[in-house]
Amino acid sequence: MRPVLELKSLVGGYGDTQILKGVSMQVSLGEIVVIIGPNGAGKSTSLKSVFGLLTLTGGQVLLEGQDITNTPPEKCVRRGISFVPQTENIFPSMSVNENLEMGAFVRKDDFSGRLAEIYDMFPPLKGKRHVPAGTLSGGQRQMVAMGKALMLQPKVLLLDEPTAGLSPKYRGEIFEIVQRINATGTPILLVEQNAKQALRIATRAYVLVDGRNKHEGTGSDLLANPEVAHMFLGAGKPAGELAHG
Numbered sequence: 001m002r003p004v005l006e007l008k009s010l011v012g013g014y015g016d017t018q019i020l021k022g023v024s025m026q027v028s029l030g031e032i033v034v035i036i037g038p039n040g041a042g043k044s045t046s047l048k049s050v051f052g053l054l055t056l057t058g059g060q061v062l063l064e065g066q067d068i069t070n071t072p073p074e075k076c077v078r079r080g081i082s083f084v085p086q087t088e089n090i091f092p093s094m095s096v097n098e099n100l101e102m103g104a105f106v107r108k109d110d111f112s113g114r115l116a117e118i119y120d121m122f123p124p125l126k127g128k129r130h131v132p133a134g135t136l137s138g139g140q141r142q143m144v145a146m147g148k149a150l151m152l153q154p155k156v157l158l159l160d161e162p163t164a165g166l167s168p169k170y171r172g173e174i175f176e177i178v179q180r181i182n183a184t185g186t187p188i189l190l191v192e193q194n195a196k197q198a199l200r201i202a203t204r205a206y207v208l209v210d211g212r213n214k215h216e217g218t219g220s221d222l223l224a225n226p227e228v229a230h231m232f233l234g235a236g237k238p239a240g241e242l243a244h245g
């Protein structure tokens with residue numbers, strides 16, 4: 001099957017600092033593709049580079065086979081890519097409903113049906129339509145961010161650590177929602193620190209280390225890989241690592 005999204009040997013970084021040194025991955029229809037790796041490996045940078053938030057100096061990004069390398073964010077949105085960054089992914093002073101409407105800003109048609117679908121996808125938001133999004137719990141804010149990203153029915157959804165800082169209960173809920181979104185036909189590229197849980201829901205996964213692909217396989221392959229287990233699947237990570245954006 002032709003991939004929906006393809007990252008081919010991406011090279012790039014910030015200023016003179018090269019972060020991505022040849023990152024390659026693919027996301028096909030129906031897939032949840034997970035990226036794990038140590039802090040600073042270039043996971044967020046990989047997502048940002050797809051979304052035109054930094055300039056790639058090498059490699060190619062393909063969407064449905066078309067070259068979209070270094071396409072600016074607003075054009076990426078119009079072409080069907082949605083990106084939920086780890087932080088600052090909602091407008092805190094705007095209501096939940098206004099946030100979702102902002103997600104539809106490039107739509108000229110009537111999106112009321114889609115809005116209703118989003119509330120059905122995130123039931124805890126139903127009673128909070130007119131509440132400022134910034135006053136919600138962390139898990140609910142994450143739902144607003146994802147709902148906003150889904151308003152345009154993207155061809156692919158990029159999620160950067162949606163469970164960071166959440167309680168185990170909310171973490172589980174977010175992983176379930178990711179699976180549900182995927183089941184409605186949206187392929188997902190998901191960066192996660194909670195490697196074990198993420199690999200359990202992954203169709204396939206990549207381990208990035210120092211800006212390069214290190215391992216790849218199905219979620220269960222990587223769960224069973226001793227080197228991956230040693231790196232990521234231990235009793236837990238030092239608390240300090242989780243705070244890092």
Ligand SMILES: Nc1ncnc2c1ncn2[C@@H]1O[C@H](COP(=O)(O)OP(=O)(O)OP(=O)(O)O)[C@@H](O)[C@H]1O
Nearest residue numbers: 014019037038039040041042043044045046244245
């Ligand atoms: N805007 C920026 N300007 C300069 N350097 C940056 C910028 N953003 C990230 N970096 C650096 O790029 C490297 C990769 O960062 P990136 O955020 O992609 O890592 P990550 O794999 O997502 O890590 P984490 O698990 O901590 O989120 C790090 O060394 C980081 O300090």
Ligand SMILES: [Mg+2]
Nearest residue numbers: 043044045245
């Ligand atoms: Mg990151």
